[in-house]
Amino acid sequence: MDRMPAWADAVLVPLISLLLAAILSALVILAIGESPVEAFRLMVEGALMRSAGWGYTLYYATNFIFTGLAVAVAFHARLFNIGGEGQAMLGALGVALVCLYIPWPHWSLALLAASASAALFGALWALIPAYLQATRGSHIVITTIMFNFIAAALLNYLLVNVMKPAGMMEPATATFPQAVHLPTFQDMFSTAATPLFRGSPANVTFFVALLACLFVWALIWRTRLGYEIRAQGHSETAARYAGIRPVRIVVIAMLISGALAGLMGINSTMGEAERLILNSTEGAGFIGIAVALMGRNHPLGVLLAAILFGFLYQGGAELALWTNIPRELIVVIQALVILFTGALDNMVRMPLERAFLAARRRRTRRAEPAE
Amino acid sequence: MTDTAPAIELRGISKAFGPVQANKDISLAVQPGTIHGIIGENGAGKSTLMSILYGFYKADAGEVFIRGKKTEIPDSQAAIAAGIGMVFQHFKLVPNFTVLENVILGVEEGGLLKPSLAKARRALTDLAREYELNVDPDAVVETLSVGHQQRVEILKALYRQADILILDEPTGVLTPAEADHLFRILAGLKREGKTIVLITHKLREIMEITDTVSVMRQGEMTATVPTSETSPEHLAELMVGRKVLLRVDKTPARPAQTVLEIEKLRVTDQHGVERLKGIDLAVRAGEIVGIAGVAGNGQSELLEVLGGTREATGRVRINGEEMALTGRHADGRTRRGQGIAHVPEDRQRAGLVMPFAAWENAVFGYHRDPAYNRGVLMDNEAIRRDADNKIDRFDIRPANCRLSARSFSGGNQQKIVLAREIDRNPDLLLVGQPTRGVDIGAIEFIHQEIVRLRDAGKAILLVSVELDEIFSLADRIVVMFDGRVMGERDPAQTDERELGLLMAGIEGEPDKPEWQAIDEQWERVEAEEEAARHG
Structure with a gap:
């Protein structure tokens, strides 16, 4: 309430940032001799105008919700968890183990077990950096980044040397049994008369992601633990004064964060690929940082930002398919959005704050004319 | 009236931060060669006004005249060029530079440091002789006492040819004796024709040293009067806008059973420096024990140990029950369970x-x-x-x-x-600096609440660097210096001078000048700390 109204902070700042990113992207597209209007039309059409497009957009969004929530929860304790990527990889490993080695009678049971396993693996992968931060002061940004590399190497080893079926050329596990196939949106919403979401990977995990949003909201703003996490995040001195043990909060917040990142594994591995492949995360762990930044670490914000990034991913794929805009340039556009909404947040916020202040001063001056 | 132009003249200065009008149409004239006090509650706009004068903020309206000449001050460079020097409440020194290096920082001449350093050394020697501003030019700033650091700030300003010196709450961190020394320095500067503006919220200082005083309230300059024609009560009334009780009404304490017992309490900080060197102290139900001392002599550590945010060795009993001083149960949660409430120093x-x-x-x-x-x-x-x-x-x-x-x-x-904290009806209330940064009106209320809790038969341990506060609240005064209890006094049978000496670690050497004894004391303490750090 101090500087500008809450709605401007939550809506106006990201919108203006997006607009700036869009303008710069348009200039880049113009510079290589393509039409930005046409490109934008293609992106919208490919990602949002057809149900299959939505199917892809929401599939990507599901990944980003999990990793975005992971970053958000850690951030409430003032911990910058860069390790979502590695934690998601380990989560995917947990999913694969459950799906491959246990015979499941029905997908719903498998989903429950896979979720638990994914969360557990992700949480354990976050535990070591969390413990080191809490008791030894090793910076969590550094350790989680390093753990991303360790996770990638570990998966590489397991897939090449241990889990790959004999005779297969690709470093991947065998396809999961049919019984653990998760219902896709196509399975759920298509009827014979109106086929919907045809061939798109969005699946029931999206609803798990929505539940996760609800869970995080309740955790942060309704529980005693959330209260302590936020107190610790704002001021460790205050937390200690109140008898909150920083070590406990750091470890628990990172466990929850890691578990959320790990849950992404059910979407990518069980929902889409239906086997564990190398690089199943495709950088979603890092996109989660941008999603959490843009979503102001609030589950609703994370949800909306995740859908936006899902749209960018799917729209970008469409562009690569239908135009001469090279794939690399689409990455540039995505990077511009991250840059403006995440890193350059203050560039928009500060002038806007000044504008609101000036406007308010004019209003008060008019309200009480000089005597 | 003198026929010379005022050293500083402000006309119609206004400044708003958003909806808050920090300065409203302020006019002020400071005569050259005088000490001019500006007094007001926190948030009255004193610091904003001085920041405008020093070029940190741009006024929304109004004009500044320096020595009768209209002057624009867009930044601090311009302020320095106009001969204005500022000593901030929080010093702007590079801790690991020597005094000399700090003095020349920003005014080095040429690419090599040596000539500038030599010039500064000569200048410092002269200044030290003239104004009792003696500081070792080669001492590293972080090893100096707070009083000395402040002298470095003043030297910096003088080295930059300032003849108008603004000091923002300069005595907040000083012992009474150090403050007296500062005032002697200021008096010396005034004799040399320098103009001094002293910003403070302490009525005593205004009465003691200023020639003229201006009072600010809620962004407005409510009065400017010659100090000799006013009284502390009158100034307080001008600051708050109503009559204020400067002393708390309280009956004599009726202490009952012992609530808190401390024996041989020791604390070593993360640098290996011993902060508490064996404290013995008891607080009984129904009394307020006030701990006096200059900030940084172990009072904070004592509160932190009792509040459960710092580990210690020794023995502490609360209501006869042993208190854990290390490990999991040495935390705020356990302490609260034992009936201890804590109003921390840094809210x-x-x-x-x-x-x-x-x-x-x-x-x-x-x-x-x-x-x-x-x-x-x-x-x-x-x-x-x-x-x-x-x-x-x-x-x-x-x-x-x-x-x-x-x-x-x-x-x-x-x-x-x-x-x-009071609402929990604790057996023991720890209170640190209860009225730091609190306006006079609220001070009255807070003091009354603390006394009320005492009268309800609770034990209260008060830590404050404001002697006035200790005097008006405490039933017993305990003075701490360098991690030790220097002594205990009955507030009715002591005075600020005696406490001031105890606070400086001196138990009475009346023939020595106070400031000299203090300097020696500091050197001893510093040597000890240095040894602890390396040993």
Whole structure:
């Protein structure tokens, strides 16, 4: 309430940032001799105008919700968890183990077990950096980044040397049994008369992601633990004064964060690929940082930002398919959005704050004319 | 009236921060060669006004005249060029540079340091002789006492040819004796024709040293009067806008059983420096024990140990029960369970979570109480009802528990903390600097609440660097210096001079000048700390 109204902070700042990113992207597209209007039309059409497009957009969004929530929860304790990527990889490993080695009678049971396993693996992968931060002061940004590399190497080893079926050329596990196939949106919403979401990977995990949003909201703003996490995040001195043990909060917040990142594994591995492949995360762990930044670490914000990034991913794929805009340039556009909404947040916020202040001063001056 | 132009003249200065009008149409004339005091409560706009004069803020309206000449001051460079020097409340020194290096920082001449350093060394020697401003030019700043660091700040300003010196709350961190020395320096500067503006909220200083005093209240200059024609009561009234009780009404204490017993308490900080060197202390029910001392002599550590945020060795009993001083049970949660409430010295960093709403802060530390919880969820409705009650009883303004702690003034923030801690009806209340940064009106209220708790038969341990506060609240005064208890005094049978000497670690050497004894004392302490750090 101090500087500008809450709605401007939550809506106006990201919108203006997006607009700036869009303008710069348009200039880049113009510079290589393509039409930005046409490109934008293609992106919208490919990602949002057809149900299959939505199917892809929401599939990507599901990944980003999990990793975005992971970053958000850690951030409430003032911990910058860069390790979502590695934690998601380990989560995917947990999913694969459950799906491959246990015979499941029905997908719903498998989903429950896979979720638990994914969360557990992700949480354990976050535990070591969390413990080191809490008791030894090793910076969590550094350790989680390093753990991303360790996770990638570990998966590489397991897939090449241990889990790959004999005779297969690709470093991947065998396809999961049919019984653990998760219902896709196509399975759920298509009827014979109106086929919907045809061939798109969005699946029931999206609803798990929505539940996760609800869970995080309740955790942060309704529980005693959330209260302590936020107190610790704002001021460790205050937390200690109140008898909150920083070590406990750091470890628990990172466990929850890691578990959320790990849950992404059910979407990518069980929902889409239906086997564990190398690089199943495709950088979603890092996109989660941008999603959490843009979503102001609030589950609703994370949800909306995740859908936006899902749209960018799917729209970008469409562009690569239908135009001469090279794939690399689409990455540039995505990077511009991250840059403006995440890193350059203050560039928009500060002038806007000044504008609101000036406007308010004019209003008060008019309200009480000089005597 | 003198026929010379005023050293500083402000005409119609206004400055707003958003909806807050920090300065409203302020006019002020400071005569050359005088000491001019500016007094006002926190948030009255004193610092804003001086920041405009020093080029940190741009005024929305108004003009500045220096020595009769209209002057634009867009930045501090321009202020220095106009001969204005500023000594900030928080020093702007590079801690690991020597005094000389700090003095020349920003005014080095040429690419090599040597000639500048030599020039500064000569200048410093002259200044030291002229104004009792003696500081070792080759000492590293972080090894100096606070009083000496302040002298370095003054030297910096003088080296830059300042003839108008602004000091912002200069005595906040000094012992009474160090403050006296500072005042002697200022008097010397005044004799040399320098103009001094002293910003403070301490009435005593104004009365002691200034020639003229201006009073600010809520962004306005309410009066400018010659100091000789006013009184502390009158100034307080001008500051607050109503009559103020400067001393608390209280009956003699009726101490009962011992609540807190401390034996041989020792604390070593993370640098290996011993901060508490064997404290023995007892506090009984129904009395206020006031700990006097210059900031940084172990009082904070004592409160932290008792509040459960710092580990220690020794023995502490609360209501006869042994208190854990290390390990898991040496935490704030356990302490609260033992009936200890704690109003910490730093309410903004420890006592409150500033971005939290008032209602969230109103249960901070007690948030595990079943009354505020339903299973794993917190009962936010119950907490808000509870906060509304506290706001009502402690007259916290604005009376809206949904505002964040940072939207309250210092006094109201302190009332939130106090309401929370007193409301738990503790056996022992720890209070650190209860009125630091709190306006006079709220001080009265806070003091009354503390006395009321004492009269209800509770034990109170008060730490304050304000001697006035110690005198008006404490039933027994304990002086701490360098991690030790220097002595105990009955407030009715001591005075500021005696306490001041104890606070400086001196038990009476009346023939030596005070400041000299203090300097020697400091050197001894520094040598000890240095040895501890390396040993």
